[in-house]
Amino acid sequence: MLETSGATRAATSSLGSLAKWGKAVMIGLGGSVQFEPNTYLRKQITVMTSWSMSVVHQAECAEFIARHLPIDELFTHQWSLDQAAEAYAEFDRQTSGRAAFLF
CATH class of the missing domain: 3.40.50.720 (NAD(P)-binding Rossmann-like Domain)
Structure with missing residues (x-):
């Protein structure tokens, strides 16, 4: 575990x-x-x-x-690195689910 x-x-x-x-x-x-x-x-x-x-x-x-x-089903949001500022603004609101940065 x-x-x-x-x-x-x-x-x-x-x-x-x-x-x-x-x-x-x-x-x-x-x-x-x-x-x-x-x-x-x-x-x-x-x-x-x-x-x-x-x-x-x-x-x-x-x-x-x-x-x-089922990796694709685990995340509610996916971001590229060039969207980091937007992603962290979303995280700060604490209204979204699980997110991942895609490389």
């Missing part, structure tokens, strides 16, 4: 979603995560934190996403 939002609620929920021997990586963790160790003791989970992943793991993650997720 890969948690990238940095939201306390998402990070805490991600632990509960792990199966026995499951692994969670929390990238760019911004909030706090509190849990009762006895809850997870018998599940033998592994929890890792990182500001980033290795180049190898980034490539594996990108390949997994490309194979398994």
Whole structure:
């Protein structure tokens, strides 16, 4: 499981979603995560934190996403780099959904 939002609620929920021997990586963790160790003791989970992943793991993650997720359906807005000012103005209004810069 890969948690990238940095939201306390998402990070805490991600632990509960792990199966026995499951692994969670929390990238760019911004909030706090509190849990009762006895809850997870018998599940033998592994929890890792990182500001980033290795180049190898980034490539594996990108390949997994490309194979398994409907990328075009995930974003409500798509911007080119030359539209960055317009995109950030839209982000500042906080009225849009998810967006991506296309290269």
